[in-house]
Amino acid sequence: MIAVMPLMVIPYILYNMTIAGLMGGGGIPALQHDIIVLSMISGAIWSMALGDLFIVVALVILFVEILKATSNGSGSLINHMLSMLVFIAFLVEFLLVQDAATQVFFILMTIALIDVIGGFAVSIRSAGRDVSIGL
Template sequence: MFAAVPLLALPVLIYNLICLTLSGAFKAVDANVRMTDKLFTIHMTSRAEWGVSLGDLLLAASLVVLFVELLKSTTSRRIAIINHSLSMVLFIFCLVEFLLFPAFATSTFFLVTLMVLLDVLAGFIVTIVSARRDIEFGDH
């Protein structure tokens, strides 16, 4: 049953936990500041400095999770349909948070929401294509 849970719920949960630790919680307008503050700097061989923020780390982890979700969507088992449905619920949840709460009106959360949408679309498209391939009509 754990395979039915969309893995992109993890970055959404992490973002929610970050917002809950802000002073105004979901109504905090300083969520963008927390997401864009530099955590550390990497010195590149070109002598440039790459400042890495919490939002950057969350987006990088979300992209890895999206890749795993796309691999999961290629299975045509019954549990995949449940996963796609839960991904749709997660997308609606993310969209509501993005539209209604100031702490979620950031580019970081928008991109995580976009990844959830891509997971939903890819899941349904892959399932439809694989189902169409499974149903073949022979020449009689």
């Protein structure tokens, strides 16, 4: 049953915990705090903010979701429906919640949309190969 759960709900929950101040942050400004700062060989300083890390995590989760979409198990349709609900939750929050009107949240919402469209496309494509017409 846990394999049916859409993983894109993880960045959604993390973002909402951050803007609510539950992750030791001060809401939206917490997304801009550098959490990784590295000095490169070239002498440049590379940094990654918390919001950037959310995007990286969401991209890794998108990869896993696309891999999950290639399986034709009994729960794949439920996974697609739940992924659509996660995207709708992203969209509604983006439109109605002031703290969700950020670039980070918009990119996370776009990744959730790609998860929905990619999941359906991969499933349809792989289902077409499973159908065999014998004469």
